[in-house]
Amino acid sequence: MKIKLYIAFGLYLISLFLLSSCTSGKKEVNPEINKVNDPVLEAFFDTLYARKMFNGAVAVKKNGELIFKKGYGTANMEKHTPFTTHTAMEIASVSKQFTAAAIQILRQQDKIDVDLPAQHYLGKDFPYADITVKHLLTHTSGLPDYEDYFRKHWDTTRIAYNRDILAYFETEKPELLSTPGVKYHYSNSGFVVLAEMVRVVSGKSLDRFLKQNIFDKAGMTNSGFYERDSIWDLDNYAPGYRLNPATCTYVRPETLPGKNYYRFLSGRFGPGRLSSSVDDLIRWDSILYTNTILNARSKAVVFRPHPPSGDDSDYGYGWHIQESDSTGKIVYHTGSWAGNLSYIKRFTKDKSLVIILNNTFESAYMKAIRAAVDAYLLGKPLILPQPEASDLFRKESCDLHTQDIRKWENNHRDVLWDRKKLEKLRAFYRENGDTAKAGLITELLARPGRTGI
Template sequence: MYKIYQTALLLFLFFSLTNCKAQKRTNVKTATELQNDTLDRYFSKLYAAKMFNGAAAVKRNGKLIFKKGYGIANLKKQTPFIATTSLEIASVSKQFTATAILLLQQENKLRVTDLVTTYLGDDFPYKEVTISQLLSHTSGLADYEDYFKENWDPSIIAYNKDILHYFKTKKPAIISVAGEKYHYSNTGYILLAEIVNAASGSTLEHYLSQKVFEPMQMNSSFFIGRDSIWDKKNYAPGYMFSLTECKNVIPETLPNNGYYRFLSGRLGSGRLSSSIEDLLKWDQFLYGDTIFNAASKDLAFSKHPPTKGTSDYGYGWHVSNDSLKGKIVSHTGSWAGNLTYIRRSIATKDLVIILNNTYNTAYIKEIRAAVNGFLNGEPLGFPKVKASELFKNSACKLTLKMIPKWSEDNKNIDWDLTNLKALQKDYDKIGATLKAEMLAVLIKNIETEN
């Protein structure tokens, strides 16, 4: 009798624990997703069509109406992409760097009107450049990437100190006089990270953690070395498409892409990792005044044009005016397979965040525009399939004999001739002769029909 009782008790405890675990899993799903049927159908269809892999969130009038992930975050581990999945947000990082500078100004540790030599040293050769000009991309400083791609040892990771040393020793010529012209500049934001370090005594990483990430409980926002991203839990490394293998691969394994690894040590212009969940907290942070005051936000969200030209750039944000929504601040990012986007309407508190880790450049602008239009009451327009993209995905399974039928089966797609010709050249460059021949047949047929 005792054994029967003991067995029954064990079964009860087993099913109770199983039920608790299932309930926890359900609660996690509820916490990380917010469903909107229209948007869910849209992004599900995008994912099925290989136009999108990532996560998105949408707010209307300050109320969160949608938050969900789609597809695979880590191809090796086959982990799902969810709203708490982190990925490198590329140039969306710039608004965080700008915030660090403005917070230091609030603390009276610097002024944006200061000359950068005050913080970078008297041996910094560009004596007229100010912090404000770095923030607004009007410093006139040259880009560093071409030099490093040609001259840097690819086995060594380059860091900010190496880039700063390059400017101090090689003294590359300026593009324009400081303050006169707008030139989007990763260089400027790398130097801003060094200024944060000099003014605060702390790295950009530690300063942002202390002032923003920890107070806002942004637990999935951090800087991480590139070699560590492939095995990190709940992380989405970026991938790019291999024309020879017809699948997404690690970007630096592709020809001429080694710099994605050896330039992965720089920060300020990019490299921050975050998630949909944390970027929603970031949006909330930007409406409060307890840490980031109104005067600082006004500087960030106002245009700072050059003296001889125009610009829509504030401090870390593009600034525009929408006839329906008023002032819009936004930014995009692109690096090593990741495509990122944030767009905020200051007056209406509308928000769109879209993160993608499979470099779907052919469709991403249409997707962004469609979701923005959705907030204005417009129907969600689905991108038309582009022949160049469809061919890339299909090429490894096609033969010359199959091309006529393949063409007929897909006659209603966008036969983007310019992109098809560019793709043919790409195949020729890598020696993919058969794929180039198949494209030549397709192109000839299109040109004959037209």
């Protein structure tokens, strides 16, 4: 199967070179293409987009040089606006590095000591005396996630904000998952507390603080925080969408059954909610190589793992950290929320960079896409992920009938057929009363000789 993919990808590259040679004398209508000088990456993402495996924007640097930058598809599906590299999108947990940077800026100003208890800044209403600022930054505080409680007990007609989440910890005093500093537990709650700390110590909300201390200095003009109900009407903005399996169309995620928390939990910031663009994240990467925002001492602690004793956590302050003799230090983060998937990876040894934003929740492919581009920067072949039969069925089954299923199957012989994923999808359709689609999957599963089935 990989051989077929290599051949198909090679043929695509040849056609791309022929097309570019035939049109070299024409005026370029898309200014972003002028930033592309790596046809292999362009062919890779063009193919992903053509196969409905990617919608969003991407940028890649190699040895500090921008070699690829391009947007694909639709940003706002209701306004039919294009997704470009200057289109803003919520970056979910990639926001954490900015919250951590805010804490470091306050430390540089001698306003915060990360080894002091959070109570020192928030007062004794914060009921956990042994949690330090550093514990919050490194996901070792033991704070439980607030999300489960709010899904069960919150008035879902109201938006929950940071103050509401802090009030929950102050009044309910939920038991810690572990003793502070002893174990790594990824914690959105901890970054809500950090955002509140920024507000208390600086006298400014996190959004104002970041604008004045990072975004304005870095020229990040498309970065900021937005109320969720407003994003659908914004220009140059890419709201997140998720596929509705019943209609095979992309919809607002909070309209799906059981997903209304995407709206009523959208008010918190610190762990997420920041919106940014590929172009702005390029600027962020560049300024981190200077001392304009974070000085050398700050970067030394931010870009270093802080695991508890006996734990193998790779988390620094708002970043995951990898390091080896061959690659040097690599820092990265991913994000996922309400249809948005985000990724930034910085190869600090040679200043290479990968940024990928996707607003159609292509979770079936994003991990493979990230790994392929990362490997390409390290000198390995760029391998196209295979389309998955289960994902294609979700997107195309509304137009299928029993008499079409054999033709559909024949048209998708070279995709990845995973029996467990198809069975899981069939169970979903059955649970939601869609017996027709469940029956079509049963027919597919009954076919003899299918690899993976």
